Amino acid sequence: MSTYDTTVSPSTAGFLEDFAAMSAFGATPGGGIDRQAGTPDDRAVRSWFSDQVIGRGGRVQFDEIGNQFGLFERTPGAPYVLVGSHMDSQPLAGRFDGSYGVLAGLHAVSTLAAETHPSRSSGVNLAVVNWFNEEGSRFAPSMMGSSVYTGSLELEEALAATDHAGVTVAEALTEADWTPIVPTPEIAAYAEIHVEQGRVLEDTGATIGLVSATWGARKFRVTVHGDQGHTGSTLMSDRRDALFGAALIIAAVRRMTDEVPAGSLQASVSQMVVEPNSPVTIAREVTMNLDLRSPDTDILQWAEARVAEVVAAAEAEAHVRVDRQLTHQWSLNPYPAEGVSLAGGVARDLGFSHREVYTVAGHDSTNMKEKVPTVMLFVPSVEGISHNEAELTRDDDMLAGVEVLTETVRRLAESVDSGGN
Amino acid sequence: MSTYDTTVSPSTAGFLEDFAAMSAFGATPGGGIDRQAGTPDDRAVRSWFSDQVIGRGGRVQFDEIGNQFGLFERTPGAPYVLVGSHMDSQPLAGRFDGSYGVLAGLHAVSTLAAETHPSRSSGVNLAVVNWFNEEGSRFAPSMMGSSVYTGSLELEEALAATDHAGVTVAEALTEADWTPIVPTPEIAAYAEIHVEQGRVLEDTGATIGLVSATWGARKFRVTVHGDQGHTGSTLMSDRRDALFGAALIIAAVRRMTDEVPAGSLQASVSQMVVEPNSPVTIAREVTMNLDLRSPDTDILQWAEARVAEVVAAAEAEAHVRVDRQLTHQWSLNPYPAEGVSLAGGVARDLGFSHREVYTVAGHDSTNMKEKVPTVMLFVPSVEGISHNEAELTRDDDMLAGVEVLTETVRRLAESVDSGGN
Numbered sequence: 095m096s097t098y099d100t101t102v103s104p105s106t107a108g109f110l111e112d113f114a115a116m117s118a119f120g121a122t123p124g125g126g127i128d129r130q131a132g133t134p135d136d137r138a139v140r141s142w143f144s145d146q147v148i149g150r151g152g153r154v155q156f157d158e159i160g161n162q163f164g165l166f167e168r169t170p171g172a173p174y175v176l177v178g179s180h181m182d183s184q185p186l187a188g189r190f191d192g193s194y195g196v197l198a199g200l201h202a203v204s205t206l207a208a209e210t211h212p213s214r215s216s217g218v219n220l221a222v223v224n225w226f227n228e229e230g231s232r233f234a235p236s237m238m239g240s241s242v243y244t245g246s247l248e249l250e251e252a253l254a255a256t257d258h259a260g261v262t263v264a265e266a267l268t269e270a271d272w273t274p275i276v277p278t279p280e281i282a283a284y285a286e287i288h289v290e291q292g293r294v295l296e297d298t299g300a301t302i303g304l305v306s307a308t309w310g311a312r313k314f315r316v317t318v319h320g321d322q323g324h325t326g327s328t329l330m331s332d333r334r335d336a337l338f339g340a341a342l343i344i345a346a347v348r349r350m351t352d353e354v355p356a357g358s359l360q361a362s363v364s365q366m367v368v369e370p371n372s373p374v375t376i377a378r379e380v381t382m383n384l385d386l387r388s389p390d391t392d393i394l395q396w397a398e399a400r401v402a403e404v405v406a407a408a409e410a411e412a413h414v415r416v417d418r419q420l421t422h423q424w425s426l427n428p429y430p431a432e433g434v435s436l437a438g439g440v441a442r443d444l445g446f447s448h449r450e451v452y453t454v455a456g457h458d459s460t461n462m463k464e465k466v467p468t469v470m471l472f473v474p475s476v477e478g479i480s481h482n483e484a485e486l487t488r489d490d491d492m493l494a495g496v497e498v499l500t501e502t503v504r505r506l507a508e509s510v511d512s513g514g515n
Numbered sequence: 516m517s518t519y520d521t522t523v524s525p526s527t528a529g530f531l532e533d534f535a536a537m538s539a540f541g542a543t544p545g546g547g548i549d550r551q552a553g554t555p556d557d558r559a560v561r562s563w564f565s566d567q568v569i570g571r572g573g574r575v576q577f578d579e580i581g582n583q584f585g586l587f588e589r590t591p592g593a594p595y596v597l598v599g600s601h602m603d604s605q606p607l608a609g610r611f612d613g614s615y616g617v618l619a620g621l622h623a624v625s626t627l628a629a630e631t632h633p634s635r636s637s638g639v640n641l642a643v644v645n646w647f648n649e650e651g652s653r654f655a656p657s658m659m660g661s662s663v664y665t666g667s668l669e670l671e672e673a674l675a676a677t678d679h680a681g682v683t684v685a686e687a688l689t690e691a692d693w694t695p696i697v698p699t700p701e702i703a704a705y706a707e708i709h710v711e712q713g714r715v716l717e718d719t720g721a722t723i724g725l726v727s728a729t730w731g732a733r734k735f736r737v738t739v740h741g742d743q744g745h746t747g748s749t750l751m752s753d754r755r756d757a758l759f760g761a762a763l764i765i766a767a768v769r770r771m772t773d774e775v776p777a778g779s780l781q782a783s784v785s786q787m788v789v790e791p792n793s794p795v796t797i798a799r800e801v802t803m804n805l806d807l808r809s810p811d812t813d814i815l816q817w818a819e820a821r822v823a824e825v826v827a828a829a830e831a832e833a834h835v836r837v838d839r840q841l842t843h844q845w846s847l848n849p850y851p852a853e854g855v856s857l858a859g860g861v862a863r864d865l866g867f868s869h870r871e872v873y874t875v876a877g878h879d880s881t882n883m884k885e886k887v888p889t890v891m892l893f894v895p896s897v898e899g900i901s902h903n904e905a906e907l908t909r910d911d912d913m914l915a916g917v918e919v920l921t922e923t924v925r926r927l928a929e930s931v932d933s934g935g936n
Contacts, residue, residue, distance in 0.1 A: 184743075184791065184793050184796050185790075185791035185793055185796075186743060186791060186799070187743075229793075230793075230794050230795070231791070231793035231794065231796070234794060236794060236795065290748075291745050291747075291748035291749075292748045292749075292750070293750065293753075309747070311747075321900075321903060321905075322605075322607060322608075322902055322903045322904075323900065323901060323902050323903050324712050324875075324876060324901040324902040325781070325783035325785050325806050326712075326730070326732075326781060326783075326806070326808055326875040326876040326877070327711075327712035327713045327781075327874075327875040327876045327899065327901055328712075328713075328781075328899060328900075328901065328902075329713070329714065329777075329778060329781075329899060330769075330772045330777075330778075330780075330781060330782075331777060332714075332898070332899060332900075335769070335783075337765060337784060337785070337787065338765060338766065338769045338784075340762070341761070341762040341763075341765035341766045341769075341784075342762075342766055344758060344759060344762035345759065345762045345763055345766055348751075348756070348759045348762075351751045356750075356751075356752060357750060359751075360746070360747060360748075360749075360750075360751060361751075362746035362747075362756075362795075362797065363758060363759075363762075364746050364758070364792070364793065364794055364795060364796055364797070364798070365792055365793060365794045365796075366758065366787075366789050366792060367792075368787050369606075370605065370606035370607060370652070371785070371786055371787065371788075372605050372606055372650075372651075372652035372785065372786060373651050373652065373655060373657065373785055373786045373804055374651070374657065374783075374785060374804075374806065374876070374902070375605050375606075375652070375785055375786075375902045376783065376785070376902070377785070378607070378903075383794055383795075385746050385747070385795065387747055453748075454745075454747040454748040455745055455747040455748045455795070456747070477753070478748065478749065478750060478753060479742075479744065479749075479753075480744060480745040480748055480749065481743055481744050481745040481749075481795070481796045481797070482742060482743045482744050482799075483743075484742075
């Protein structure tokens with residue numbers, strides 16, 4: 095991989111040093127971070143980020159769900175182009191997921207705001223955002239901050255969500271005391287850059303991903319109802335073991351992905367709760383998330399039907415009853431073609447290899463694109479590893495992303511300024 | 516089932532009323548109890564039990580691991596026959612498991628102690644015991660109190676055990692403040708009665724079980740090591756999903772019980788911990804208890820070998836690494852033949868149907884029989900249901916058990932008194 099020349103774009107200056115400083119907050123021995131939403135480490139990195147915004151000439155404000163905005167105002171009252179992602183993480187996660195995009199956003203907007211020869215877009219303001227609780231590991235649902243911001247989740251519902259210890263989001267926000275809380279200005283367009291968390295870019299040798307759609311998904315909450323009993327003395331034939339029923343479902347759901355072409359279906363179980371989860375006691379109830387994703391709606395529908403078969407077979411073999419509730423669903427969900435085109439032009443003009451890609455994971459931009467013109471960019475993830483301390487995006491790729499993001503934001507702002515959106 | 520005539524034995528007088536009163540402590544809406552060791556409900560039932568002991572002329576003392584003794588002294592300095600079980604429970608458990616045996620023990624020893632025409636055993640003292648933390652659901656290991664008492668577990672190790680909230684046994688005991696703590700007197704023999712938690716007595720129409728042996732067991736702690744990742748974006752072929760590996764083991768272990776004659780092998784998984792157990796995150800590690808039990812050592816050895824095959828297959832299919840540590844093992848473990856014979860004579864003389872049975876579960880008597888002459892009795896469990904709110908032993912069976920236990924304790928005491936042990 096070629097060495098990136100940071101003299102090409104001022105927005106990349108100091109970026110790697112800033113990224114290293116940011117990654118120290120919640121750093122784990124394995125080279126990752128653990129910065130779940132509203133925890134002391136999340137609060138510390140946000141405080142550091144406020145200092146960075148202010149140091150670069152911006153001002154910091156929050157909204158009622160804890161989204162952190164860094165505003166670079168050039169023309170009071172003018173609409174904003176917003177750029178950002180999230181700095182919260184999963185437990186023992188990688189240091190790139192989300193955080194890279196927030197810092198890239200700050201470098202992009204602060205560089206553009208500081209230009210001594212303002213472009214045609216000087217009538218548009220610029221802001222960076224660090225969305226609250228994108229990961230959803232401490233407080234469900236995920237993408238909480240951007241969902242409340244865009245109105246797909248009620249503020250009151252989000253504030254009432256609790257973590258495992260029973261702490262509500264409202265309590266966590268009160269403890270964090272993120273102020274000032276100020277109504278957010280009008281946003282005219284949004285851009286986000288993120289690590290791919292997949293291996294398409296790496297496998298195809300492309301540096302910049304132009305995200306054109308999100309895979310379709312079906313998400314279920316599955317509850318297996320059995321009967322509590324003694325693991326020693328309850329005869330096998332008398333058992334209604336919820337954990338056995340759950341195991342049959344987990345195994346079968348995984349194996350069904352072998353029945354379709356490789357790469358066309360992701361099926362997973364996560365966040366499993368076993369009751370009473372005591373030694374020498376047969377589980378009476380198991381709840382778990384079941385997550386199906388595919389770019390192909392036909393495959394998704396097939397998978398949903400197969401899950402029904404899998405569940406029925408588990409009920410019969412384990413003598414349990416299974417409830418499954420569809421909690422989220424969407425079909426292949428496109429990003430605006432104008433944004434893909436705009437970002438493709440930037441990558442081409444700057445000389446970076448690029449290609450259109452799908453995102454399997456949801457992002458805050460999934461919410462934003464329903465409201466305003468939106469661009470979503472990817473940079474490569476080594477081996478596609480994510481939600482893992484070993485997550486890695488190479489320095490050159492990070493810097494290329496910052497440069498492409500900066501120019502993308504410039505053109506978005508010009509487009510807004512000229513009424514092009 | 517015939518109606519039991521409580522005038523036959525004074526030890527049964529008031530028993531059902533006392534049992535109902537005891538069952539109110541930690542009562543659950545489903546008709547069971549939830550009285551885990553050292554919790555407020557466990558403390559409350561122990562306080563009630565102290566009052567019962569004192570009301571019947573005994574005195575209460577504790578030892579350093581929280582075992583509760585009710586002493587009925589007839590001849591100062593003479594050895595004791597001890598009778599008891601445990602009043603702690605699993606979460607959402609039945610009201611009979613353990614508690615029945617402690618209350619039966621109190622009725623037996625207090626009745627014998629109060630006899631106006633003392634038997635030949637008047638030179639022997641009598642005591643009831645409520646062992647601490649038999650269940651092991653809050654603090655591992657199970658049978659904690661009797662294990663420390665008999666020396667198979669170090670006091671310091673037991674005191675350092677923690678619950679899920681990090682509270683140690685030492686802290687729980689300090690909070691409970693069970694006093695006075697007095698060195699326990701010499702114990703010459705032990706008797707325990709318990710609900711069967713199986714269905715042999717019910718299926719064969721016997722009222723009294725003479726426990727002649729404990730099934731052999733192999734207990735493992737199994738740890739599945741995978742790689743944390745994103746459930747959405749990590750390709751199926753790249754996954755090392757610890758939860759999938761665990762599910763394969765759980766399913767295969769259950770299915771292997773179909774390969775041997777029905778009733779000859781119990782195989783179970785319990786107490787499963789998934790890390791990080793976050794939404795949209797592939798598990799990096801799963802730990803769980805794996806429990807094999809059989810009366811047949813050949814089957815147990817076969818099962819242990821099959822587990823090794825099951826684990827290897829799971830490692831290969833899920834691309835995980837599995838550690839398994841043998842935590843406990845014993846072969847078919849006999850109770851003293853003299854005790855079985857003594858109790859069989861009692862049941863015969865009192866006219867109750869009876870038969871020898873094995874116990875699949877461990878009991879405090881499993882510890883005690885290594886130290887002193889011991890008798891273990893069972894009464895029937897409806898449908899063998901246990902560790903479940905629906906656990907049930909019928910009134911007539913409970914009363915029959917109290918009568919047989921009382922006479923058994925009388926003969927044990929006579930045997931001790933005459934040097935017969």
